[in-house]
Amino acid sequence: MVREQMTRAKSNGASAHHLVNRVLPIIVSILTMGIGVRADGGNVLWQRTMGSTTVTAFTTQNPLRPGPADISFLVENSEQLRPILDAQVFVTFQRETGVTMRTEATHAQARNKLLYCTLIDLPQPGRWKMTLLVVHAAERIEFVSDLALSQPQSPLSAHWKLMAFPFAIAILFILQQGFAWKKDAVHR
Amino acid sequence: MDTISDAVFSSWDLNPWLLIPALVTGVLYARGWRRLHKRAPHRFGFTRLTSFYAGLITILFALMSPLDAFAGWLLTVHMIQHLLLMMVAPPLILNGNPYLPLLAGMPRRFLKDGIAPFFASVTLRKVGRFVTHPVFCWTAFGFTSIAWHTPPMYQLALSFATWHAVEHLCFLTTALLFWSPIIQPYPFVQQMPRWAMIPYLFLADFQNTALSAFLVFYERVLYPAYETAPHITGMTALEDQASAGAIMWVAGSIFFLIPVGLITIEVLSRKRTPLLRKRLVLPPAQLSERTERQLRKRRRRPRAPLDLLSLPLIGSVLRWPHFRRWVQAVTFLLAIIVVADGLFGPQMGAMNLAGVLPWTHWRGLSAIALLALGNVFCMACPFNFVRDFGRRLLPASWVWPRRLRSKWIAISLLFVFFWAYEAFGLWDSPRWTAWMIVGYFTAALIVDGLFKGASFCKYVCPIGQYQFIQSLISPVEVGVRSLNVCRTCQTHDCLRGNDQQRGCELQLFQPQKTSNMDCTFCLDCVHACPHQNVSLLATLPGTQVVRIEGRKRSLRWFRRFDGAVLIFLLVFAAFVNAGSMMLSVQRHEQTLQMTLQGGSFHLILLVSFLLALVVVPSMLVAGSVSLAKILSGRHIRWRESVSTFAQAFVPLGFSMWLAHFSYHLVNGVLTAVPVIQRAARSAGLNILGKPDWSLSASMINFDWLPSVQLLVLALGLLLTLYIGWRLASSFRLKFARTLGMAAPWAVLALVLYVAGVWIIFQPMQMRGMMIDGTTEWCVSK
Numbered sequence: 001m002v003r004e005q006m007t008r009a010k011s012n013g014a015s016a017h018h019l020v021n022r023v024l025p026i027i028v029s030i031l032t033m034g035i036g037v038r039a040d041g042g043n044v045l046w047q048r049t050m051g052s053t054t055v056t057a058f059t060t061q062n063p064l065r066p067g068p069a070d071i072s073f074l075v076e077n078s079e080q081l082r083p084i085l086d087a088q089v090f091v092t093f094q095r096e097t098g099v100t101m102r103t104e105a106t107h108a109q110a111r112n113k114l115l116y117c118t119l120i121d122l123p124q125p126g127r128w129k130m131t132l133l134v135v136h137a138a139e140r141i142e143f144v145s146d147l148a149l150s151q152p153q154s155p156l157s158a159h160w161k162l163m164a165f166p167f168a169i170a171i172l173f174i175l176q177q178g179f180a181w182k183k184d185a186v187h188r
Numbered sequence: 189m190d191t192i193s194d195a196v197f198s199s200w201d202l203n204p205w206l207l208i209p210a211l212v213t214g215v216l217y218a219r220g221w222r223r224l225h226k227r228a229p230h231r232f233g234f235t236r237l238t239s240f241y242a243g244l245i246t247i248l249f250a251l252m253s254p255l256d257a258f259a260g261w262l263l264t265v266h267m268i269q270h271l272l273l274m275m276v277a278p279p280l281i282l283n284g285n286p287y288l289p290l291l292a293g294m295p296r297r298f299l300k301d302g303i304a305p306f307f308a309s310v311t312l313r314k315v316g317r318f319v320t321h322p323v324f325c326w327t328a329f330g331f332t333s334i335a336w337h338t339p340p341m342y343q344l345a346l347s348f349a350t351w352h353a354v355e356h357l358c359f360l361t362t363a364l365l366f367w368s369p370i371i372q373p374y375p376f377v378q379q380m381p382r383w384a385m386i387p388y389l390f391l392a393d394f395q396n397t398a399l400s401a402f403l404v405f406y407e408r409v410l411y412p413a414y415e416t417a418p419h420i421t422g423m424t425a426l427e428d429q430a431s432a433g434a435i436m437w438v439a440g441s442i443f444f445l446i447p448v449g450l451i452t453i454e455v456l457s458r459k460r461t462p463l464l465r466k467r468l469v470l471p472p473a474q475l476s477e478r479t480e481r482q483l484r485k486r487r488r489r490p491r492a493p494l495d496l497l498s499l500p501l502i503g504s505v506l507r508w509p510h511f512r513r514w515v516q517a518v519t520f521l522l523a524i525i526v527v528a529d530g531l532f533g534p535q536m537g538a539m540n541l542a543g544v545l546p547w548t549h550w551r552g553l554s555a556i557a558l559l560a561l562g563n564v565f566c567m568a569c570p571f572n573f574v575r576d577f578g579r580r581l582l583p584a585s586w587v588w589p590r591r592l593r594s595k596w597i598a599i600s601l602l603f604v605f606f607w608a609y610e611a612f613g614l615w616d617s618p619r620w621t622a623w624m625i626v627g628y629f630t631a632a633l634i635v636d637g638l639f640k641g642a643s644f645c646k647y648v649c650p651i652g653q654y655q656f657i658q659s660l661i662s663p664v665e666v667g668v669r670s671l672n673v674c675r676t677c678q679t680h681d682c683l684r685g686n687d688q689q690r691g692c693e694l695q696l697f698q699p700q701k702t703s704n705m706d707c708t709f710c711l712d713c714v715h716a717c718p719h720q721n722v723s724l725l726a727t728l729p730g731t732q733v734v735r736i737e738g739r740k741r742s743l744r745w746f747r748r749f750d751g752a753v754l755i756f757l758l759v760f761a762a763f764v765n766a767g768s769m770m771l772s773v774q775r776h777e778q779t780l781q782m783t784l785q786g787g788s789f790h791l792i793l794l795v796s797f798l799l800a801l802v803v804v805p806s807m808l809v810a811g812s813v814s815l816a817k818i819l820s821g822r823h824i825r826w827r828e829s830v831s832t833f834a835q836a837f838v839p840l841g842f843s844m845w846l847a848h849f850s851y852h853l854v855n856g857v858l859t860a861v862p863v864i865q866r867a868a869r870s871a872g873l874n875i876l877g878k879p880d881w882s883l884s885a886s887m888i889n890f891d892w893l894p895s896v897q898l899l900v901l902a903l904g905l906l907l908t909l910y911i912g913w914r915l916a917s918s919f920r921l922k923f924a925r926t927l928g929m930a931a932p933w934a935v936l937a938l939v940l941y942v943a944g945v946w947i948i949f950q951p952m953q954m955r956g957m958m959i960d961g962t963t964e965w966c967v968s969k
Contacts (some may be wrong), residue, residue: 040534042260043346043347043413044413044416044417047416057420059348062347062348067891074418076418081193081418081419081420081422083192083195083418083420085191085192085195088363107195111197111199111200111201111257112254112257113194113195113196113198113199113257114192114195114196114199121891155894155949159894159895159898162895162898162899162902163898163902163945165902166902166905166941168910169906170906170909173909173910173913174927176305176306177303177305177913177923178923179306179308179312180301180304181308181922181923182305182308182309182923183305183308183309184306
């Protein structure tokens with residue numbers, strides 16, 4: 001009995017190795033599942049010109065929903081249409097209920113470094129008032145616009161990938177086992 | 189940013205979701221290439237290696253460089269990106285002969301058991317042959333190219349990041365297929381004569397020319413997104429479109445026509461060796477015998493698991509004989525403080541140490557510790573600390589009755605605890621919590637004061653049973669380093685002890701120990717072993733439960749029916765306990781409480797718990813047993829069936845506990861701060877300042893938490909399904925019958941998984957916090 005157990009214990013290391021072989025593909029699958037290419041600056045929300053400044057607002061989410069969102073702005077000289085990179089951009093989101101959120105949009109948060117980006121977590125759906133303050137060369141220009149946030153996604157549609165993941169793996173595993181058993185039967 | 193060019197060229201996005209898979213692919217290729225290069229250096233030379241990595245880098249450059257950042261603004265840039273993905277990266281990758289190195293780079297066992305069956309399948313081979321036929325490759329490439337350039341599809345890709353990723357994936361995969369018959373990476377099977385590749389490429393060029401000419405000469409902007417995008421280069425959208433078409437035309441033609449020239453020379457030349465495809469088959473005689481021997485040797489060599497006690501600092505701390513005593517002293521002191529505050533402090537859960545520390549922090553941390561380390565709670569058990577002192581006063585001379593040597597007492601106590609937790613609202617009743625801890629100390633003192641060994645831990649302690657079961661998927665176990673040493677050992681000190689050190693009080697003999705079941709991580713065996721052969725060994729989470737076939741059936745602890753019942757109770761309790769927090773359940777309970785007398789309410793709750801934890805699980809398990817019997821056509825005694833398949837559910841149960849407790853811990857981690865401040869002030873210590881109750885009243889909205897909970901639950905389900913399958917396979921039936929045996933248990937696991945997912949998304953009562961009402965996940969999304 002002891003010998004059998006010893007043999008079992010000897011295979012501990014091999015079992016761990018065996019599990020690595022099983023777990024590794026799962027981890028790789030999880031990682032590759034999340035591969036996503038972010039939209040290129042996103043969809044244009046609006047474009048406004050005021051004085052010598054033109055601002056184009058983008059968002060990667062389509063449509064915008066409550067939760068984390070990134071909204072970016074391209075600030076341009078309206079005559080030459082050259083991007084202005086040394087401005088300061090402040091954004092205020094305001095809801096009728098009184099909820100107000102203030103943030104600064106910066107190049108650091110943007111992937112496209114011509115843009116000023118803000119990462120914000122808007123909590124409620126509905127209409128929000130977005131006020132953009134651009135400070136550049138002692139000039140302060142304010143853009144006011146409406147921002148419509150759609151209803152939040154249902155948990156099912158928000159997390160369908162994660163929920164489908166075990167089913168996909170299970171089906172793949174059954175297929176693999178089916179082939180493996182066939183192979184063994186042929187060899188026998 | 190100083191200048192526009194600086195801004196443009198710094199617009200990189202080092203996306204980990206691209207980098208990590210690329211890194212894994214690169215490592216696999218390098219591992220495989222190294223092996224194959226030794227055996228066939230002329231086939232897997234450095235040129236192949238360089239070519240493969242150049243292709244991989246090209247893909248990363250296309251998807252992470254400023255090309256991707258500006259592809260949405262300029263069609264020209266987008267076109268360059270697509271050309272890199274379709275014309276540059278695929279030929280380079282294929283020229284690296286990637287198939288064999290990637291396969292050889294995978295872990296051997298995974299290759300043999302995981303991948304090989306797919307390659308052996310006749311059906312899949314037929315599919316593979318069809319998919320790699322030049323006609324299919326050309327059609328897929330042409331169709332993808334045209335389809336994604338139609339305005340609705342292109343707009344779709346520009347508007348949604350996911351569709352954009354799908355577009356790139358389509359381009360890359362079809363391009364890999366398209367270039368395969370031309371590059372013919374080893375061991376590609378040629379399905380058409382070589383000369384056929386000339387019209388193949390000409391036709392592709394024709395299609396490319398037609399598409400690019402359309403872009404160049406069309407007088408309207410095809411893709412409206414580029415009309416509204418900023419024109420930072422000064423080009424209009426139409427000029428940009430024409431420029432993109434021109435690039436597609438010129439570059440495309442170059443990429444198609446150069447191989448045409450090379451293949452023409454190859455076909456017309458008298459040499460049999462093609463220019464683009466050298467003969468790659470290596471005669472078996474040339475295989476180095478030495479390399480083969482080395483490979484065989486490596487295959488046989490067992491891998492030693494990581495020994496935690498041999499680690500420099502951790503090892504010496506854990507080996508210190510008084511380590512456990514000190515840790516227990518600390519937890520004992522904490523328990524005394526919690527009890528004192530529970531009895532004499534404010535009787536509101538969120539304001540009392542007894543309401544916050546045990547229910548929010550200890551539960552969450554012990555679950556994480558189980559996943560990350562092992563049965564840490566039993567190692568630091570304060571109840572154990574008391575009973576060791578009690579033994580000096582009490583005789584501990586009796587032997588635990590044979591009839592009671594099972595888990596039934598612990599199972600009953602666990603059931604009572606789960607019911608009492610809801611019925612008396614233990615999380616919100618510091619006094620009850622304190623009395624429970626006092627009761628626990630007393631029970632440990634009496635049981636172990638009267639009976640020999642660790643009878644309390646093994647047969648009575650409900651927390652211990654929870655820890656034992658969950659630690660089956662822990663990554664650390666107490667085990668022997670070398671079985672050869674145990675073979676020569678005559679004294680068996682790890683079990684019997686010696687003059688200086690007691691042996692295992694739970695009667696676990698190390699060479700026979702199969703898992704963490706019943707192991708309290710006391711490390712007595714480690715200290716007792718004169719050969720220093722017992723240690724804390726690292727295993728991968730779940731290994732202990734997976735390690736099934738090697739065990740002789742009679743030795744499996746879980747073959748005992750009480751063990752199976754314990755597992756099922758803990759599994760179903762995980763879902764019931766989390767489900768009890770749901771707002772709808774709470775409202776229902778409150779209504780019951782208001783309409784009924786106190787006693788009746790407790791009785792109804794008891795009946796509900798009997799239904800949820802005994803009747804319904806029994807019916808589901810009985811149904812699974814019967815169905816498994818019918819579908820497999822194998823007669824197995826129902827007790828054996830239940831006992832065998834119960835252990836498969838350990839990972840699923842644990843994942844639900846972890847998802848539940850981590851939710852409380854993450855949301856309420858700061859609730860300990862004001863409570864400690866208050867307790868310190870109550871004790872006359874003002875150094876910690878005034879309690880900041882806002883920490884207890886505000887909830888941070890962690891958007892990632894539901895995803896993590898879902899992932900934990902999904903991994904638990906997968907491990908459960910896998911173990912279930914392995915168990916069914918151990919009966920050695922035919923495939924369909926094995927599937928029939930495993931299917932009912934898999935369905936039961938899926939039902940529990942779906943219930944768990946549903947619970948995660950329900951509005952929850954925030955216990956142990958000063959939040960009135962609930963947190964609704966879906967509202968905040």
